[in-house]
Amino acid sequence: MNKPLVGLIAGAILGIVDGATAWFTPAVRSEMTGILMGSCVKGMVIGILCGLIARKVHSTAVGLGVGAGFGLLFAYLVASMPQPDGQHYYLQIMLPGFVLGAITGFLTQRMGTAPARA
Amino acid sequence: MSFLPDRALDHLRQVTESPDFSATRYQVEEEIGRGGMGIVYRAWDSRLERRVALKVMDSGFAINQEAKLLAQLEHPGLAPVYDAGSLPDGRVYYAMRLIEGRRLDDFLRQESSLPARLRIFEKICEAVAFAHNHGVIHCDLKPQNIMVGQFGEVFVVDWGVARAIDDAAMPTAGTPPYMAPEQSRSREQPLDARTDVFALGRILQDLMPPSPPRPLAAIARKASAPDPAGRFGDVRQLAADISLFLDGLPVTAYRDTVPERLARFWRHNQVLLLLLSAYLAVKLILFFLAPALK
Numbered sequence: 001m002n003k004p005l006v007g008l009i010a011g012a013i014l015g016i017v018d019g020a021t022a023w024f025t026p027a028v029r030s031e032m033t034g035i036l037m038g039s040c041v042k043g044m045v046i047g048i049l050c051g052l053i054a055r056k057v058h059s060t061a062v063g064l065g066v067g068a069g070f071g072l073l074f075a076y077l078v079a080s081m082p083q084p085d086g087q088h089y090y091l092q093i094m095l096p097g098f099v100l101g102a103i104t105g106f107l108t109q110r111m112g113t114a115p116a117r118a
Numbered sequence: 119m120s121f122l123p124d125r126a127l128d129h130l131r132q133v134t135e136s137p138d139f140s141a142t143r144y145q146v147e148e149e150i151g152r153g154g155m156g157i158v159y160r161a162w163d164s165r166l167e168r169r170v171a172l173k174v175m176d177s178g179f180a181i182n183q184e185a186k187l188l189a190q191l192e193h194p195g196l197a198p199v200y201d202a203g204s205l206p207d208g209r210v211y212y213a214m215r216l217i218e219g220r221r222l223d224d225f226l227r228q229e230s231s232l233p234a235r236l237r238i239f240e241k242i243c244e245a246v247a248f249a250h251n252h253g254v255i256h257c258d259l260k261p262q263n264i265m266v267g268q269f270g271e272v273f274v275v276d277w278g279v280a281r282a283i284d285d286a287a288m289p290t291a292g293t294p295p296y297m298a299p300e301q302s303r304s305r306e307q308p309l310d311a312r313t314d315v316f317a318l319g320r321i322l323q324d325l326m327p328p329s330p331p332r333p334l335a336a337i338a339r340k341a342s343a344p345d346p347a348g349r350f351g352d353v354r355q356l357a358a359d360i361s362l363f364l365d366g367l368p369v370t371a372y373r374d375t376v377p378e379r380l381a382r383f384w385r386h387n388q389v390l391l392l393l394l395s396a397y398l399a400v401k402l403i404l405f406f407l408a409p410a411l412k
Contacts, residue, residue: 021401025408060389092404099397106389 006112007051007104008044014100015043021096028083042078042097046070047104054108055115063109064102071101137174137205144172144213155184155278160216163200170200171216174209184277185212187254195245195272217273222261226325232334235325236364241272243318243357249280250311250353256280257309259317260296261324283310296320299344312346315356319349322360333363336372 019039022028028035050067057063075097079090137157139146143165151158156175163170173184189199202212220228222238229235242264246256256263256277263276279291292301298316300309319341326334337359343349350356350371359369366385368374374382384391 024405064389092408095400095404096397099393099400103390103393103397106393110390 001112002051003054003108003112003114004048004051007047007049007054007108009047010107010111011043011045011047011050011104012040013043014104015040018043018096018100025092038078042074043100043104046074046101047108050101050105050108051112054105054112058109058114060106060109063105065105067105067108068098068102071104072098074101137172137209137211138207139172139205139211141206142203144170146172161213163213169216170213171197172211172213174205174211176209184280187277187280188214191249191252191254193245193248195241195248195274196277197273197275217265217267217275219265219267219271219273222264222266222321223324225266226261232325232327233364236334236360238266238270238272239318239322239325240357240360240364241270242274242321243353243360245272245274246314246318247353247357249274250283250314253283254280255283255309255311255314256317257301257313258292258296259314259321260293261321262293264321281309292317298346300346310346311352312349315349315353316342316346318353318356319343331363333369333372333374337363337369340371 016036016039019032019036022035022039023032046067049070050063053066054063072094075094076090078097079088079093082088137146137159139161143163144161145164147160147162147169149157150160150171156173159172159174161170161172162168185199185202188196189202192198197215197217200213200215202210204210222242225238226235229238242259246259249256254277256274257279258276259274263274265273265275267273292298296317298309298313301313319338322334322338322341326338330338337356340348341350341356350359355370359371362369366382368379368382
């Protein structure tokens with residue numbers, strides 16, 4: 001399995017799991033479908049980006065750093081969109097997004113095959 | 119009647135044993151080893167201008183099986199035979215690559231790192247497995263018959279008692295404690311690759327520290343089991359277990375206890391488990407702080 005595909009799958013699974021935790025926040029429970037889809041797509045995009053970088057750079061530290069960076073960036077983009085109640089949940093979205101991005105980056109470094117170098 | 123002094127006798131013995139290579143392209147420089155079947159010399163090959171090892175067999179040996187066997191086995195871990203011939207006194211010799219290095223027992227005295235020792239052991243296994251693959255068993259594996267070069271290259275030497283697998287007609291020989299029990303009763307039980315597995319198990323015991331890790335001790339115990347049926351089926355299986363041990367993975371010779379399994383799982387997935395724990399911690403903190411953050 002190539003690394004972008006590993007990233008795609010890992011990002012999707014982690015995204016769905018992260019989105020599902022929104023169920024514990026009663027205020028957004030009615031928006032669960034949208035949250036799950038958005039979180040899944042965000043995870044997949046981060047996963048593909050981490051996978052593409054993992055093809056070029058073989059370093060756990062780089063994987064963790066890049067993954068955390070992308071996770072933070074995409075979580076910020078999501079958090080900057082006002083929620084139905086008009087509030088911004090920067091901390092609640094960006095902090096877990098940061099850690100999940102790092103996990104995705106780590107997994108793309110550890111799993112999957114990089115193309116052979118000429 | 120007067121007796122010759124010991125020194126004179128030694129000199130006479132040396133002159134008598136000293137091979138006459140004057141009619142060959144080799145110039146003997148010094149004796150470097152002596153075994154039950156002959157003497158090994160360092161020599162200069164004047165035609166190809168290189169140093170070689172010359173093994174001169176004791177009287178009565180024909181161009182022996184060792185030279186023929188080695189000539190068939192081309193492997194980086196086996197010294198290649200360059201040439202063979204006979205001397206004016208009838209003794210036969212063969213020239214082979216001169217191995218510059220230390221014997222395994224000397225190497226072990228200087229190298230204390232277990233992984234480094236095990237990597238050398240893996241190379242020994244590779245060379246022996248290659249010979250087995252060509253139907254030859256060494257029958258006298260011991261630290262004295264293994265040379266380690268300065269770059270970590272390994273040579274298995276002295277194939278004087280090597281034999282074809284299942285060749286019941288060949289006489290048996292070996293060196294205790296590296297000699298498998300079946301070698302002394304080989305007329306009843308044909309020898310096979312597991313005979314060398316036994317010796318390798320004993321060599322592995324020599325490599326291990328006084329209190330070895332349990333999986334490693336189990337590998338050595340299984341390899342040197344008195345009953346051939348209790349040993350690894352072949353050298354590749356033994357080498358595979360050593361490789362698993364070096365990679366920190368479970369070995370086939372040892373069943374991990376539950377705490378050992380958990381410790382192994384933690385060691386292999388430390389970063390991932392820490393990241394997942396961090397995620398859970400973040401989620402829990404945010405959950406409990408949610409009212410305060412509004």
